[in-house]
Amino acid sequence: MxxxxxxxxxxxxxxxxxxxxxxxxxxxxxxxxxxxxxxxxxxxxxxxxxxxxxxxxxxxxxxxxxxxxxxxxxxxxxxxxxxxxxxxxxxxxxxxxxxxxxxxxxxxxxxxxxxxxxxxxxxxxxxxxxxxxxxxxxxxxxxxxxxxxxxxxxxxxxxxxxxxxxxxxxxxxxxxxxxxxxxxxxxxxxxxxxxxxxxxxxxxxxxxxxxxxxxxxxxxxxxxxxxxxxxxxxxxxxxxxxxxxxxxxxxxxxxxDAEGASHDIAVKVVGAHSEAAAVAVARAVTRSNLFKAAMFGNDPNWGRILSQVGTVPIEVAEFEADQLDVAINGVQICRGGAAGADRSLVDLAAQREVHVEIDLNAGSHEATVWTNDLTHDYIHENSAYST
Amino acid sequence: MxxxxxxxxxxxxxxxxxxxxxxxxxxxxxxxxxxxxxxxxxxxxxxxxxxxxxxxxxxxxxxxxxxxxxxxxxxxxxxxxxxxxxxxxxxxxxxxxxxxxxxxxxxxxxxxxxxxxxxxxxxxxxxxxxxxxxxxxxxxxxxxxxxxxxxxxxxxxxxxxxxxxxxxxxxxxxxxxxxxxxxxxxxxxxxxxxxxxxxxxxxxxxxxxxxxxxxxxxxxxxxxxxxxxxxxxxxxxxxxxxxxxxxxxxxxxxxxDAEGASHDIAVKVVGAHSEAAAVAVARAVTRSNLFKAAMFGNDPNWGRILSQVGTVPIEVAEFEADQLDVAINGVQICRGGAAGADRSLVDLAAQREVHVEIDLNAGSHEATVWTNDLTHDYIHENSAYST
Missing domain, CATH: 3.60.70.12 (L-amino peptidase D-ALA esterase/amidase)
Structure with missing residues (x-):
């Protein structure tokens, strides 16, 4: 129905x-x-x-x-x-x-x-x-x-x-x-x-x-x-x-059901000074081909998350680079802008859903943007679509 | 030297x-x-x-x-x-x-x-x-x-x-x-x-x-x-x-030498009301995974170019959707925002370089941004880089 x-x-x-x-x-x-x-x-x-x-x-x-x-x-x-x-x-x-x-x-x-x-x-x-x-x-x-x-x-x-x-x-x-x-x-x-x-x-x-x-x-x-x-x-x-x-x-x-995807990825940004700031940071991460290719490879590459967070202008989102925390599937892999728990503790292969949480430590607002990984099947479908 | x-x-x-x-x-x-x-x-x-x-x-x-x-x-x-x-x-x-x-x-x-x-x-x-x-x-x-x-x-x-x-x-x-x-x-x-x-x-x-x-x-x-x-x-x-x-x-x-690329792509925007407008439109196109995957497939998919041009706000670049012209490797594949020359006239497989020219018909400024196609090799390299 x-x-x-x-x-x-x-x-x-x-x-x-x-x-x-x-x-x-x-x-x-x-x-x-x-x-x-x-x-x-x-x-x-x-x-x-x-x-x-x-x-x-x-x-x-x-x-x-x-x-x-x-x-x-x-x-x-x-x-x-x-x-x-x-x-x-x-x-x-x-x-x-x-x-x-x-x-x-x-x-x-x-x-x-x-x-x-x-x-x-x-x-x-x-x-x-x-x-x-x-x-x-x-x-x-x-x-x-x-x-x-x-x-x-x-x-x-x-x-x-x-x-x-x-x-x-x-x-x-x-x-x-x-x-x-x-x-x-x-x-x-x-x-x-x-x-x-x-x-x-x-x-x-x-x-x-x-x-x-x-x-x-x-x-x-x-x-x-x-x-x-x-x-x-x-x-x-x-x-x-x-x-x-x-x-x-x-x-x-x-x-x-996104084309070719093997992971559904929720990028949740918390600790933002406004909801708009949280959305902007989440969007910057969900737009990164490098991050999305890493997810496809089941690689918890938090450096590619921080480098995307860093592209958001200060007028849009307040944060300090050395205050950023990142957890992937509950593992606090980055603390204070530097390495946290060992990356081997993150098991991305076990399930389709991936939960990334980024704490800006700059306020009390949050937002989640969903994306998916970047895969060989996406390339295949989109290089041959109209021909 | x-x-x-x-x-x-x-x-x-x-x-x-x-x-x-x-x-x-x-x-x-x-x-x-x-x-x-x-x-x-x-x-x-x-x-x-x-x-x-x-x-x-x-x-x-x-x-x-x-x-x-x-x-x-x-x-x-x-x-x-x-x-x-x-x-x-x-x-x-x-x-x-x-x-x-x-x-x-x-x-x-x-x-x-x-x-x-x-x-x-x-x-x-x-x-x-x-x-x-x-x-x-x-x-x-x-x-x-x-x-x-x-x-x-x-x-x-x-x-x-x-x-x-x-x-x-x-x-x-x-x-x-x-x-x-x-x-x-x-x-x-x-x-x-x-x-x-x-x-x-x-x-x-x-x-x-x-x-x-x-x-x-x-x-x-x-x-x-x-x-x-x-x-x-x-x-x-x-x-x-x-x-x-x-x-x-x-x-x-x-x-x-970009990771995994098989095409180098010059996106040239002409007829812009300012150089900044031309750059903004060119960047919007060079950021499109769909466009870049089409190039990998040697598919002259100009619809994916126009849909990206359309994402640029009017405050940034002046243009009318029905005034947009697009040529790929010299073939005028889109005229006045609609189909132009037959897509079969564009041969993308023959050479590594691709030249896309977008005429906004809104001024006399121009700019070129270079990018490359989105390929299986890019996914491969970037899903396995750190592991």
């Missing part, structure tokens, strides 16, 4: 033939109401796909009736013709559902720079509408996969209402949202302003704190649909809490 | 036994004058090695008599004891040369977090002093190598004077200087202020524009020694020009 677990939603996933693999590639999620409240957050990249340009307009009024998503092509850098393709896709959905095209969010994922084959996509939309079902969540989650090896779904249950979610993303996965598409649904009764504020707060501490490969996407879109079908009125704090749990589940699932 | 090519210098490279491989690991460069003008630039990392802390003080008065360098250990994150080790090394050199320890620059390179074996290093210093020779430049260049596969040397000849140089660096190679050690010598007659200004200007457009793996070092040091032995007085512009050529040669050699 995922996006169709909350009341008021139908979904579908079908094969339109956009992928050479002939796996399912068009997904549709419909909000049957009674409310049609919607919110969305998008990539901050200045180069964005036609679907992002389109969907930013759709969500402006806080009303969304449906989300149509395709894998097999990102429709990015495709010019005015690409935008027309997105527009036509929304119009086809709207026509079949009897709503306005201006209330249909469009998401596309795949290779940048190529037009979508509309002669396949539009019939795919027809099939998806025909296949809509209140149990269709898993089919939709499967249809948005690209290099993902498993569908990512979640369901967070509260008293009388719930949040469902699905996401895709395995590469080009970095902050300012993890590179991915996600749809969240809830049957809570909320207004558009609450939906928007809760979604922004929830993504800021979950998807925004995943950095798999440092590469920001042109297509990231997280859409929230609220049907109100539970009849339960929910406030901002409650909704934010449930969405944060749902987004956290999905973000963690993205890291766990 | 390298650092001993200009008149007034002796150098040596010897085996002290710091490296398990028993290759040479201690280098010494001595300025025999008549002038002992010196300047240096250092890493901007906030976590620095004891040698950087020491040498910043040495260079403050513009006088340097000698530079002693070791591979086999970086002496970084080694606490007060590590600083004492650097101090003792400088004192041993000074005692043997009959100068002040305060005029001896110390550089160390290798693994972070371990003390240097002083019982091997100090006898190595003795051997190096005994081996000093006016032809010793190549021995010194060899003794500073770590994962380098070839020594990096240069000699730039002007009318009656010249600049010699050596450098090491193959990994942890990124801006705010390429991660490396370099010594430059000149027999020109210059004062300390001129030497300092010329060195800063030359490194800013050469070493600072190499980004191999995005990882800033804790030990970067570029030292310039001027002996005045040619008797030729040289002005700032002349010296900057010769140093820029010498540093450019060495920086290019660092990229050519």
């Amino acid at each position: 995922s996006i169709t677990a909350p009341a008021g939603f139908r979904a579908a996933g079908v094969i339109a033939g956009l992928k050479a693999s002939r796996k399912s590639d068009v997904a549709l999620v419909v909000n049957d109401g009674p409310l049609h409240v919607g919110a969305a957050v998008f990539t901050t990249n200045r180069v964005v796909g036609a679907p992002v340009t389109w969907s930013r307009q759709v969500v402006a009024d806080g009303v969304i009736n449906a989300v149509v998503l395709n894998s097999g092509g990102a429709n990015v850098c495709t010019g005015p013709e690409g935008f027309a393709d997105t527009h036509h896709t929304a119009e086809r959905v709207a026509e079949l559902l009897g709503c306005s095209a201006g209330d249909v969010v469009v998401c596309s994922t795949g290779l940048i720079g190529e037009r979508l084959p509309m002669d396949k996509l539009l019939p795919g939309v027809d099939s998806a509408v025909a296949a809509l079902h209140t149990d269709g969540g898993d089919d939709a989650a499967t249809a948005i996969m690209t290099t993902d090896t498993v569908p990512k779904i979640t369901h967070v249950i509260r008293a009388g209402w719930s949040v469902g979610g699905m996401a895709k993303g395995a590469g080009m996965l970095a902050p300012a949202m993890a590179t991915m598409l996600s749809v969240l649904t809830t049957d809570a009764v909320v207004d558009a302003a609450t939906a928007d504020a809760a979604l922004r707060a929830a993504t800021a501490t979950t998807f925004d704190r995943v950095d798999s490969d440092g590469c920001m996407s042109t297509s990231d879109t997280v859409t929230l649909l609220a049907s109100g079908a539970s009849g339960v009125e929910v406030g901002l704090a409650e909704l934010t809490d449930a969405l944060t749990q749902a987004c956290g589940d999905l973000a963690r699932a993205l890291v766990a | 390298s650092i001993t090519a200009p008149a007034g210098f002796r150098a040596a490279g010897v085996i002290a036994g710091l490296k398990a491989s028993r290759k040479s690991d201690v280098a010494l460069v001595v300025n025999d004058g008549p002038l002992h003008v010196g300047a240096a630039v250092f890493t901007t990392n906030r976590v620095v090695g004891a040698p950087v802390t020491w040498s910043r003080q040495v260079v403050a008065d513009g006088v340097i008599n000698a530079v002693v360098l070791n591979s086999g250990g970086a002496n970084v994150c080694t606490g007060p004891e590590g600083f004492a080790d650097t101090h003792h090394t400088a004192e041993r050199v000074a005692e043997l040369l009959g100068c002040s320890a305060g005029d001896v620059v110390v550089c160390s390179t290798g693994l972070i977090g371990e003390r240097l074996p002083m019982d091997k290093l100090l006898p190595g210093v003795d051997s190096a002093v005994a081996a000093l020779h006016t032809d010793g430049g190549d021995d010194a260049a060899t003794a500073i190598m770590t994962t380098d596969t070839v020594p990096k040397i240069t000699h730039v000849i002007r009318a009656g004077w010249s600049v010699g140089g050596m450098a090491k660096g193959a990994g942890m190679l990124a801006p705010a200087m390429a991660t490396m050690l370099s010594v430059l010598t000149t027999d020109a007659v210059v004062d300390a202020a001129t030497a300092d200004a010329a060195l800063r200007a030359a490194t800013a457009t050469t070493f600072d524009r190499v980004d191999s793996d995005g990882c800033m070092s804790t030990s970067d040091t570029v030292t310039l020694l001027a002996s005045g032995a040619s008797g030729v007085e040289v002005g700032l512009a002349e010296l900057t020009d010769a140093l820029t050529q010498a540093c450019g040669d060495l920086a290019r050699a660092l990229v050519a």
